[in-house]
Amino acid sequence: MITTTLYGNYMRIDIYHPRASVLCILLMGTLAAQAQAENMETILDIHHILGYLAALFLITVFVMMFYNRLFYFKEKDVTKETQRLNAQLGLIMDANRMKAWTYDMDKRLYKVLTEHGTKEIEYAPIDFSQSYDREDFEEMRKLIFDIRDGKTLSGTLLVKSAPLKDHAEGQRIYEINISILRHDKNGRPKTLLGTQCDITEEQKRTENTRKLMLRYHTVFESSLVDMVFYDANGILTELNDKAMETFGVTSRQAILDQKVRIWDVPSYREIDIHAIDAPMHFSSITDISKVKETDERIPQILTKGKIYYEADLSAVRDKNQKLLGVITAGRSITDMVESNHHQKEAAALLEKQTKAIQNYIEDINYSLKISHVRLMHYHPEKHELDILSDPNHIEYSLSQIRAMSMIDPEDRAKAYRMLLQMDKRHKGDFSETLHTIFKDKEGRDIYLNFRIMPIYNQDGEVSYYLGMCRDDTEVTHTEIRLKKETAKAQEAEQVKSTFLLNMSYELRTPLNAVIGFAELFGTEHNEEDEPIFAEEIKKNTNTLLKLINDILFLSRLDAKMIEYNYLETDFALLFEGWCYMGWSNLSPCVKTVIENPYNKLLVKIDPQNLAMVIQKLCIYSGLTTTEGTVRAKYEYRRGELMITIEDTGEGMDAENLEKAFDRFVHEEGKKSKGTGLDLPIVKELVEQMNGTIELQSEQGKGSTFFVSVPCEMINFEKKRSS
Structure with missing residues (x-):
């Protein structure tokens, strides 16, 4: 369109070309007449020749200035007209959310008209492709090549935009039509025209409508009450299984074919459905047998006798308050009325049940907003998981990598298998409880239970997955x-x-x-x-x-019956005596060494129980050492009394080292050392005094016990090093 406008304006400029030619001929004729009037002998002298050249130069300058001004004003007019037309085109396209671009087959360049229609911007294919989804752009290129090869003259396809990182609305959806704009001299396509229309909102409205209908049918069919729908003309168009059960209808289609009107129901005969502006409640008593006598359509209803029935009627309107139909939610109360309960109790129960129905409907919407249950969608084509706070609002949209990062490493394999099955569009339900990385208010790991079902399209293929995400932390931690x-x-x-x-x-x-x-x-x-x-x-x-x-x-230790009396004790004074008491039955071939670095070490400890620990460790080292050395030493460091008992006796291997503190455990193939309870008693005593004990041992080289007991130092006096 733009090129055609420019070409038309340049054609109008050619009208002025003959006029300039006539002017030049008149000037040349004037010069020729003057030459005839003068003497032919002098017409070709140097003065005349210079005059001719000067005249020719002036004529040339005049013609050039004339054409320059002519082209300048005409080009200005053409530019203004082009800008005006392009601006109008831009406004029209912007109002219709459209964009236009061309594709030069020879140069392989895309030209895009800006939003205001003021200029065109050229893009190389790789730059132009950045605006679209990679797979969709490949489909667009395929269509362009088909047009180039003559397989088709035009085509229309849906294309998604490239994912937008910081855009809350996500990808846009465009409807693009590609056709031939110009041919070359051989009749082959030279330039293609693409018109691009943003249909994202239409697509969203279609998807929301589909989801709404899905929820409507789910509630309609799974409701515990009779659900019946009449259209704007009052004709019955739908009823659920519960209503069919209540009225004894065996064939839904048969009753719908009868075109039953809402006014055919005795209790609804006086209702003006167009005047319903609030829910209406009805209670009725209908003798089905009598009604059958006057209405031939009633045989479709197998219920007999009187039926006591109550129902709520609500008008369904569009956003312009135009009536779309009337929906009734009701139930048969025949059994209740015919029972022997008191009328007041029956009325109270009726009120309670009616209120329960209303609360049930309200609770469905309320629970989706504030409960720990969230709806979720998974789209295999996008590999994205959407968490919904309510059916119409996506609270979080997570990629597979982001979703997997929220799962504890021990459960990521289960989560990956579930995602992989959905990516493969597995036709089956899923149920899995996954351990997440999040913590609840009590500091416990949060566990989420996912129950997912596939949603099929009209071809019977999985379109996406719908499910619920429930906080299963309490149950899981209880288990x-x-x-x-x-x-x-x-x-x-x-x-x-x-x-x-x-x-x-x-x-x-x-x-x-x-x-x-x-x-x-x-x-x-x-x-x-x-x-x-x-x-x-x-x-x-x-x-x-x-x-x-x-x-x-x-046994007293296990029952926590041992009392610990912490007294100020000179540990340096008592340490050697406790060691020698444990070594009282030591072999004469064993040398004893005691390292006491203090003259006085006044600490707050339980002397009785700590003495038992040291004595039993010394007894054990004496029993395992027949020759060599037994050594005892201690040191006070940063609020802890650190005691070491070591020997060069038998020692033990790694297997027996792990069981050294177990009760009644003896090294296999060796004579038992003591009762087998000495080391377990020592370990329990030390731990109940908030201390620690460690054992290092090597077969044939001896054992070393490290005991650390927290204590408060009152005073000390160290020995001088000799």
Whole structure:
């Protein structure tokens, strides 16, 4: 259009060309007449020649100035006219949300007319493609190539814009029509014209209408009350399964074909449906048998006798308040009325049920806004998950990567499998509870339950997925706690059984020895052996007594019955004595070393229980060391008393090291050291004093115990280094 306008204006300029030619001929004729009047001998001298040249130069300048002004004013007029027409075209296209562009087949360039129609902007194909979705742009190029190859003369297609990062409305949708604007001299397409219309809002309205109809049919068909719809002419056009059940209708289509009007219902005969401006409530008593006698359409209804019925009528109008139809929500109250309940109770129940129906309808909308349940959509073609706060508002739109980042790593595999199935448009429902990275107000991990179902298009293919996202945190954490408590109970039962089994064995061993040696006194024996029998009985009795004392003490520890009395104690004064008491039965081949760096260390500790810890560790090191060295040392550092007991005895391997503090556990293939309760008692005592104990050991090289007990230092005096 723009090129045609410019060409027409330049054609009008050619009208002035003959007039300039006539002027030049008149000037040349005048010069010729003058030459005839003069002497022919002097006409070609130097003076005349210079005069001719000057005249010719002036004529040339005059003609050039004339054409310059002529072209200038005409070009100005043409430019103004072109700008005016382009501006009008821009306004028209902008009002219709349209854009126009051309494609030069030879130069492979796109030219886009600006919004105001003032100029054209050239784009290379790669720059032009940035405005559109990649796949859709490829379809557009394919159409252009089909037009170029003569396969088609024009075409129309829907194209999405490129994803907009900072645009709240997301991608735009355009309807683009491509046709031939000009041909070359061989009749092949030279320039293509593309008109682009933004139909995003129309598409959204269509989608919203479809969703609204889906919700309407879902509520209509799944309602617990009778739902009946009459059109603007009062003709029955739809009823749900519950209404068919109430009135005994076996064929929906058969009753609809009867064209039953709302005024055919006795209780609705006086209603002016065009005057309904608020919900109307009706209660009626209808004798179906009598009505059948006067209306031949009633045989479609199999219900007999009287029916007590109540209903709410509401008018359905468009935004211009034009009546679209009337919807009734009702129910049969025949069984209620015919029951033997008191009339007042029946009326109260009726009011309660009616209110429940109204509350039910209100709660559906309210729950979608404030509850922990959210609707969700997943679109396989966009790979996006939309979370909706209500059916018409998208609260969050998440890409797959963003959605996966919100899932705890342990559940990402489950989430990925679910997304992969939806991307493949799996025809089936999904239900999965996923562990997220979010925390609730109590600091607990949030678990979300997803229940998803596919929505099919008219071809029976999956269009998208609709589902609900529910906060399942409370239920999941209850299940987790139940599993943990069950595991603890099973573990406690196992520990109890093992403890009783080991304790039975440990008690029987010395007890059997006592009984055995005692029975020897009643048999034939040498009197010289009696001291040996008595000594064995005494030794095993002491072992049994120590074992029972340890069991009782450990039971008191488990029951938290041990009292801890923290007193100001000179630990430096008592440490060596406690160590030597533990080493009282040490082998003569073992050297003892005690490192006491303080003359005085006054700390606030429980001396009785801490002494038991040190003595039992020294006893254990003495039992495992037959030669070499046992060493004890301590140090006070930053509010903690750090005690080390080490030996160069047998040591233990890695497997036995893990079970060192277990009860009644002995190293396999080795003679038992003590009762098997010394180290468990030490560990429990240290932990109840808020301390820690660690054991390092290596087979054949010895063991080292590290005990750390928190305490308050009152005073100290360190020894001087020699």
